[in-house]
Amino acid sequence: MLQLSYIRENKKKVIERLSKRNLDATTMVEEVIALDEQRRVTQSKLDGILAESNRFSKEIGNLYKSGEVQKANLLKEKTLQLKEQSKELSENLSDLINTLNNLLYKIPNVPNSIVPKGKTPEDNLEVFSHGEIPDLGASALPHWELAKKYDIIDFELGNKITGAGFPVYKDKGAKLQRALISYFLDKNTAAGYTEYQLPHLVNEDSGFGTGQLPDKEGQMYHVTEDNLYLIPTAEVPATNIYRGDLLQENDLPIALTGYTPCFRREAGSYGSDVRGLNRLHQFDKVEILRIEHPDNSYNALDSMVEHVKGILNELKLPYRILRLCGGDLGFTSALTYDFEVYSTAQKKWLEISSVSNFETFQANRLKLRYKDKEGKIQLCHTLNGSSLALPRVLAGILENYQTEDGILIPEVLRPYTSFDQIN
Structure with missing residues (x-):
């Protein structure tokens, strides 16, 4: 606000x-x-x-x-x-x-001066790209066909148990999923982020605090009897740890990370963009979050971007970074960088991370403040980013690492999976 x-x-x-x-x-x-x-x-x-x-x-x-x-x-x-x-x-x-x-509550955050004008994702500005897109030939399969071929993700079983958008990970698919979570958390904690295990449901005050409520697009699952909401991202419970707090200036910065499942209704989603792991109602994500002094928040944003770049470099996936235009910017964000990995079999870019600076927008709703050296009460700046969202990272690995003999596991993940190939 x-x-x-x-x-x-x-x-x-x-x-x-x-x-x-x-x-x-x-x-x-x-x-x-x-x-x-x-x-x-x-x-x-x-x-x-x-x-x-x-x-x-x-x-x-x-x-x-x-x-x-x-x-x-x-x-x-x-x-x-x-x-x-x-x-x-x-x-x-x-x-x-x-x-x-x-x-x-209806007025969105003011975009940073460097946010480009634009109305659609096509107007986003590419600021960085890395990695070569592999030539897999005409026989390359999209990840949903690979998942079925090697019996590692069962979309039909998820549909039977719950409905579309709730896949079941099996055998090496489940182990690869767990490996990615552990790897992401280890990278984040090594970079100075404190790990938290967080609730998967939040109350109304928490939803208002981070800007998910009022739910303008009907994307949150609401447990009506208890008036609780399933979290759309770990950002919500993690940021609300400090709701209403008055920090001291020397408490800053604060850096958190956490793994949670995430739940989004994705109302109105249909077509090829929702196939396989492209768009789910339940998915896993590891989040990083920072509470910063206003003078340092954009340096912190740059460091978060570099951190995510380091992870993708180790995974050796082709990716690019976009600075989102005003029309594609989230309601609470002042500046957002999206990371996209290239899906070689689908021949398109898939968003795998958003790293954003909210400046004082969330802190004002949260009443999250600090006392400066002169004793004045000031609002903190909050930032968060995906580090990383798993479904499309997994899709990128399956598609970009496929061979005639199976799917290779990125070297950096092999200590976590205990196997180097899915076949």
């Missing part, structure tokens, strides 16, 4: 930057400023009435002590009137705050 002070002081900048998202925010921003002005005026009136009421209360006590009962009773009548006024103002103030917050 954008800070009111930031919107008031940077009205033109906010509107211009939000236009990168193809959003004309003029009306919303002006309404926010007008509502905030009403709130401030109402708060000032209420404070004045409460102060006057307190002053009268003291005078009433003194008048009774001095025997001036008539004057005391007149003041009591005035205090009753003031109480009625304060009650009405309090109700008005509460309504204004609720209306203002509901509007603020």
